Amino acid sequence: MTDFDSLTDLNPPQRLAVTATDKALMVLAGAGSGKTRVLTRRLAYLLRQGDTDPGEILAVTFTNKAALEMRERVADLLQLDEQTLRRLWIGTFHGMAARMLRLHADKIGFDPRFTILDSGDQQRLIKRLTEELDFVDAHWTYKRLASSIGRWKDDGLQPEDLDEAQLRFRRDRDRVIHFYQAYQNELQRLNAMDFGDLLFHCLKLWQRAPEILAGYQNRFRHILVDEYQDANKVQYDWMRLLASQGNLCVVGDDDQLIYSWRGARLDNILRFEDDFPDARIVRLEQNYRSTGTILRAAGGLIDRNANRRGKTLWTEGAEGAPLECYVAENGEDEAGFVTREILKQCANREFHRAAVLVRTSSQTRLFEQAFGEQGIPYRVSGGLRFMDRAEIKDAICYLRLAHSARDDLAFERIINQPSRKLGPKALERITAAAREREGSMLDGARAVVAEGALGPAATGKLRAFVELVESAHEMLDHAAPARVLDKLLEESGYMEMVAGEERAEDKQENLRELRYFLSQLDDLESFLERAVLEAEPPGMAGEEDALGRVVISTLHAAKGLEFPVVFLVGLEEGLLPHRMAVEEGGSLAVEEERRLMYVGMTRAREALYLTHARSRRLFYNLEPAIPSRFLAEVPSDTLHARGSRMSVARGVGAFRARRRF
DNA sequence: AATTCCTGTATTTTT
C-alpha cells in the first residue's frame, strides 16, 4: 500500500474527515487547515477504496475556480483519464443545476435551449418591463427591483410569498408582487432564466416530477459541498433534497461567511445537527499556512464576533514577525508605501509572492497606477471580469442571436451596435410588429422590413442586419462557430466601429481572446453557457499566468488563496467596515465585515501589512478618514507601527479614545 | 428621429 492510500500524511482529524462515510459529516475547516486537501483526498478515497463509481459522486462548489482546482487535483492524484473525469459531477451549484435543467426543461415548460441571463441582462429586462408597465416608484428603481428579486429567489420566495418582511411598505405589496410575477412570465416567454432561476426551477422540477429527483437521489451515493457556510436557502434546500439519506459531507468555516448579501445563512452551519441529527462534526484547527503571530492577530479579531461556533487555530510553525501597520497621508501615499515594500519583499522580481487586498474594486486604481509607474507587473482579480466587457458582451450577443432567433435581449443589445440609425422609435415599431405576430423581435424586424415601415436608410440597414443573422444561423450548421463570429463581426461593421474607438487595441485583443476561447470549444451551446456562468475564459482566472505578478484582489475574490506577503489596505471606517454595512445592516453586518478582514489576514503566510490613510478621495473630493475599528481589535502585541509616530498615535489611538464614550 | 453633448448623481461584495 502506498503512503497515499494509508493516509499517514494526514493529521488525525483530517484522516477522519477523509474516511468517515457512514453518515452526514460537517467539517469545520479553519483557514489554512488543509481543507482543499481533505476534500480532494476524500474524493480520491471514495473512488479508490470506497467502491464508488465516478458517476455516483456529486461535488459542489461556489466558484468555478474551486471546481476546476478540485477537478485537476483529483485527476492528478488518481491519474484519471479524460473519460473518467467527465463522469464526475464536479461544478458550481449553478452549473450543476443548469446541467440538470437542460435534460428536463420540458417538464417545467421550457425549451432545453433556454438562455441564461447574467445580471446585466436581468437588469435591462427589468428596466424595459418597468417602462412597459409604467412601474414608476421612487423607492423601487429598476436596479433595486433587480437586486431584490434576485435576493428573493435566493431566499426561495415566489411572488406570492412576499410580505411585509420583504417590503417595507404594505401598500407596495400588490404592485411589487405583480411586477415580480410579470417578470417571471416574461422570462418564460423569452425561454430564459436568470441566475436565481437555475436553482429555483430545479426545485420546481423536482416537485413536479418526483421521479426525476428520486433518480438523482439514487444515483449520487456521495455528495460533497465546499464553502458550505455560503449556501443560501435555495442552495441548502437543493442539496438537502438530493442528499435525502444523509449521504452528505459539507466543508465550511463559519468565520469565513462573507456572502450573506447573497442569502448565505449562518444558521446552516450553526444548526447543522438539527437538520442532520445523526451528524458527525470534525474540526480542523491546525494551520499549515501562517506564522503564529498572524494567527494570533487574526484570532484576536474574530473572537469579537458573537455569532460563531468558536475555533482556535494553532500552528507548529514559526512565530514570525509582527504585523506592520502603516498610516498613510492619503490613498496615493498608501499605494507608494505598498509599492516600496513590494520591491523590498520580492527579490528577483518574484512579484507573485505579494497580494494587495481591497474592500471595493474602486480601490484598485491607485495601486494599478503606482505599479504601472514603477514597472511592477500585476493582475487584478475581482474587478471587471472578461465577459463583462462591453465589446465581449456585444460579440456574445451576436452569437446568441445567430444561435437562437428568440433571444430578444441579445437583439436589443446589438441592433444599434454599430449604429444603424435604429433608435427607440424604430425599436418600438419592431416590438409592435413582433407582438402582433406573437413572434420574436427578429420576426418583428423581418415584418417591418417587408412593410417598409421605416425610412429607406433605416430599412436598408435593418434588412442587412436580419439577413446577416439569418445567414450566420445557417452557417452554424456546417461551419466552426469561430468562423461564424468572424463573419458576424466583420459584416455587421462591428470591427470597423471598434477600430475607431478609444482603447481600440485593447478591445481588438479581447475579441481575439474570445475568438480563441470559442475555437477551443467548438460547441456553441456549451460556449454560451460557460461564457455566462464562468465570466472568465480558461487561463485568465488560472494561477499559472500570475507568475511574476502582484495580485490585486477584492477580499471576496481572495478567499481560498494564499500569499507569502499580504497588504490589507484601506482599513478605514466606511471602507472596512463598509459604510453600507454600518448604516443599514446593524451588528450582524459589521460581524460580516469583521469576517472579511479575518479572511484577508489569514491569506498571509509570512508577512502581513495593515494600512490606512488619514484622508481619502470619495465622490471625487478628499475627506478625512477614521481608522477602522477593527484595527483596535487586533491584539496590540502582534503589531508594529510604521510611518510617523504622530500619525500612528492619532490613528489607532484616536479610535480607541472615541470608543470609550 | 437619432445622436451628441451636458449635467447631475451615485459607487460593496458576485454565481
Next chain:
DNA sequence: TACAGGAATT
C-alpha cells in the same frame, strides 16, 4: 470616475 437621463444639435 462612470453612467444615466435630459436638452441641444444634426
